[in-house]
Amino acid sequence: MTEIALPKLNNNDTEYELTEWLVDDGQWVSAGDVIAVVETSKSAVDFEAEQDGHVHRVVQERGTCRVGDVIAHVFATEQEREAFAAEAAARAVVAPEPDAEVVLTASARELAKSAGIDHERLRSLGRRVVRREDVEALLADRGQPATDGFALSRIQQAVAAVVTESHRTVPSAFVAVKVEVAAAQKHARRLGKESGTLVGLPELVVKAMARLREQFPLCYATGWDGGTVRLAETARIGVTIDAGAGLFVPVVGKAEVQSVAEIADTLLEFRTKAAAEGFAEADLADANIMLSLHTDPGVVTAGPIVFPGQSAVVCLAATHTELVLDEDGEVTPSKVALVSMVYDHRVLNGRDAVQYLSALKALIEAPAGLN
Numbered sequence: 001m002t003e004i005a006l007p008k009l010n011n012n013d014t015e016y017e018l019t020e021w022l023v024d025d026g027q028w029v030s031a032g033d034v035i036a037v038v039e040t041s042k043s044a045v046d047f048e049a050e051q052d053g054h055v056h057r058v059v060q061e062r063g064t065c066r067v068g069d070v071i072a073h074v075f076a077t078e079q080e081r082e083a084f085a086a087e088a089a090a091r092a093v094v095a096p097e098p099d100a101e102v103v104l105t106a107s108a109r110e111l112a113k114s115a116g117i118d119h120e121r122l123r124s125l126g127r128r129v130v131r132r133e134d135v136e137a138l139l140a141d142r143g144q145p146a147t148d149g150f151a152l153s154r155i156q157q158a159v160a161a162v163v164t165e166s167h168r169t170v171p172s173a174f175v176a177v178k179v180e181v182a183a184a185q186k187h188a189r190r191l192g193k194e195s196g197t198l199v200g201l202p203e204l205v206v207k208a209m210a211r212l213r214e215q216f217p218l219c220y221a222t223g224w225d226g227g228t229v230r231l232a233e234t235a236r237i238g239v240t241i242d243a244g245a246g247l248f249v250p251v252v253g254k255a256e257v258q259s260v261a262e263i264a265d266t267l268l269e270f271r272t273k274a275a276a277e278g279f280a281e282a283d284l285a286d287a288n289i290m291l292s293l294h295t296d297p298g299v300v301t302a303g304p305i306v307f308p309g310q311s312a313v314v315c316l317a318a319t320h321t322e323l324v325l326d327e328d329g330e331v332t333p334s335k336v337a338l339v340s341m342v343y344d345h346r347v348l349n350g351r352d353a354v355q356y357l358s359a360l361k362a363l364i365e366a367p368a369g370l371n
Contacts, residue, residue, distance in 0.1 A: 001084065002051060004072040006065045009040050009281060013158060015066050015105065016040055018059050025057050025085075026078055036071070041158030043279040049074065054081045064105065064131045108132045115139055155246030155277075166305040174303050175350060176340035177357045179364050181319055185335065187367040188260075195261035201337070202239070202293055203264045205316055207370045208363040209291060210235040210255035216356045218347055219312045220288045229311065229347055238287030238307070239267060243274040249290060249307075250274075250283045260370055291316065301338040312343040312353070314360070339364075 009016060020037045029035055029049045036047040049055070053074035059065055075081040104112065104122065112122060112135050121138065122130050152160070166172075184204050192199035213220050213235040221229035235256055238249040250270040252263055273279050290313040292304035299318040306313050317338045324334045339360060341353050363370060 001080065002053070002074045003070045004050070004074060006038070006047075006067060006069050006071055008067045009038065009045050013041050013161075015064050017154070018061060018063050018065055018071060019044060021057055021061055023055050023057075026054050026081055029053065029055055029074075038065070039154070040281065041154045043277070043281055043284070045281055047071075054078050056081045056085060063133060066105065103129045105129070105131050108135050111135045111139075153246060155248075159247055162307065163305055165308045169308055170306045171345045172306050172342050173345045173350065173353070174340060174342050175353045175357060176301050176338050177354075177361050178336050179339050179361045180334055181337050181364065182335040184364050184367045184370075185319075187370065191260050191371065192264070195259075195264070197261050197264045198268065199260055199264045201319065201364075202291070202295070202316060203260050203267060204364060204367055204370050205314070205339070205360070206237050206239065206252055206255055206263050206267075206291060207258075207260050208360055208367075209237055209289065209314060210252075210258075211363060211370075212356065212359055213256065215359065216352070218352065219343070219356050221311045221347055222288050222309050224309070224311070224344065224346060232288040236286055236288045238284075238290040239270070240290070240292045240304075241267075241270050241274045243271055246274075246277070248274050248279060248284065249287065250279060251285065251287045253286075289313070294318070301340050303340065303342055306342055306344050310344075311347040312341055312356075314357075315340040315342070 006016065017039045018036055019039045021035070022037065023029055023035045029052065031049055031051050033049050034046045035049050035055060038045045038047050051074055053076055056073040056075060057071070058073065059069070059071040065071055073081070073084065075084065108130050111132055115135070117135060117138060125134055125138070127134060181201060184201055188199040188201060188204055213232060217231045218229070220232040220235060222232065223230045234254050237252045237255050239252060241248050241250060250273070252258070252266055255263065258266070270283070273283065287307070287310065289310060290304070290307060292302065292313055292315040294302040294315055295318045297318055301317045302315050304313050304315055317340070319335055319337045321333050322336050323331050326332045339357060341357055343353050
């Protein structure tokens with residue numbers, strides 16, 4: 001018999017949901033076969049068998065699992081599996097000791113506390129580990145809703161966890177510069193026409209940020225560890241996308257070697273996946289800097305969080321028109337956008353941030369080299 005334990009699938013989650021079993025109890029599978037679908041806060045992950053054998057499922061569909069939990073066993077023969085199942089069934093009918101300690105998952109503990117379910121009632125379930133779905137079943141039996149408040153989605157709960165961790169651990173600071181974007185918008189339209197894809201200001205900013213990694217390595221540093229950081233070998237730029245199904249931060253990898261048109265295609269694919277909540281974990285992993293897009297009309301600037309483990313986040317706000325005096329003293333309209341930066345003050349100082357934004361401003365205002 002071999003145990004199938006749930007690995008860590010997402011750095012932001014402590015629990016996952018086993019959404020669907022794709023195999024029946026006793027079914028023969030081969031190594032590499034997809035046997036279950038596990039939902040993280042960001043995506044659905046296909047879970048594969050690591051060896052041949054007969055599957056014995058442990059966790060029920062829609063059940064909550066933690067990292068390291070055994071979700072199934074694999075047996076060499078069906079006879080071995082049936083013997084194990086019979087023994088497990090016999091053990092299951094044995095009542096727990098009256099004073100046996102009951103362990104609650106974090107979500108079960110929170111729900112039980114809010115619903116006023118005492119420890120004795122939980123112990124009467126006869127479970128060594130009580131999960132949220134067990135508490136929900138108790139509430140359903142007595143006709144009580146699972147919660148008196150509005151239940152946040154798994155995606156929003158993951159956002160909440162990251163935001164809380166960022167504010168708790170990252171001493172951040174903020175700086176912004178004003179960027180004239182008319183030349184960049186014209187350059188983007190030309191690139192879009194030549195490539196047949198939709199190119200805008202965000203794509204140019206991603207390319208410009210990638211260009212600056214070698215000049216400003218600390219802006220792309222990760223893994224603060226009490227005085228040391230890891231320098232990145234390539235720019236992996238997370239870009240915020242919210243298509244109405246929640247906030248996602250997929251990663252444009254090796255952005256230095258991608259053309260602006262390729263970056264545009266990548267971001268278009270990400271927007272499609274965001275609308276369908278179809279991201280794979282690999283799409284969301286290992287960013288070393290982030291571009292936060294706040295380009296809705298009227299947004300002047302924003303101060304996003306620095307993701308724990310990263311050193312900086314750049315924010316692009318909406319484009320707007322200002323009236324300025326030209327060299328001849330004439331009033332002329334100018335297209336501008338504020339580009340800001342929130343940074344981990346343990347790694348970067350104000351001068352570093354200003355120099356970085358000044359270099360980014362120069363690339364955007366003279367965009368001929370961004371192709």
